[in-house]
Amino acid sequence: MKSRIARSIAVVAIGGLLAVASGGVAAAGTLGGKGTSSTQAAGAQMLQFRDELTKVAYAGDVTSTRSALGKMNPLLKDLSEGKRYSIAVEQQNVATDAKARSSEASRLLADPNAKPRQLPPLPLPPLPDLPGPLKVVSDLLKTLLTAVTGLVAGLLGGGLPVPPLPVPPVPPLPTP
Structure with missing residues (x-):
């Protein structure tokens, strides 16, 4: 059972990274890749x-992870629909994939006994695993973070902003 859940989560995670890789850093708008001010504001909010x-x-x-996902979902929905913001089709696709992963992570965190859904596969992102109770959705959230990072880069028309990952502790120096 654990193996099946782990495989399902891995498939979901791989799907998110593929969306980011295929989406690239597409320009948010038409003139100079900057998009409209509302699009840039959406990028800053994301x-x-x-x-x-x-x-x-x-x-x-x-609890805070579920809350953060809940805040992110409406904006991801608006971006994926492409009606409210002027963004490239590639970025809409990334937003759609990110929305699917965000919704799935929210669903699994709300009901830990729920069966994970199959999402398109993506390669795993190079992010550290999540701790303790979030371990079951670690790959899902890692690909969501990677997808959102690519989406933000496209919306803001710049380079890829690095997520604020925790810094691992430095091991003490050996004593002679």
Whole structure:
């Protein structure tokens, strides 16, 4: 049973990274890749949501992670529909994939006994695993963070902002 859940989560995670890889850093708008001011504001807001999700997820706080996902979902929905914001089709696709992963992570965190859904596979992102109770959705959230990072880069028309990952402790120097 654990193996099946782990495989399902891995498949979901791989799907998110593939969406980011295929989406690239597409321009958010038409003129100079900057998009409209509302699109840039959405990018800045998504960046805040991504940073909040990163902090609470890596702290192992399930309740705050669910709350952060809940805040992120409406904006991901608006971006994926492409009606409210002027973004490239590739970025809409990334937003759609990120929305699917965010919704699935929210569903699994709400009901830990729920069966994970199959999402398109993506390669795993190079992010550290999440701690404790979030371990079951670790790959799902890691690919969501990677997808949102690519989406933010496209919305803001710049380079890829790095998520605020926890810094591992430095081991003490050996004594002679």
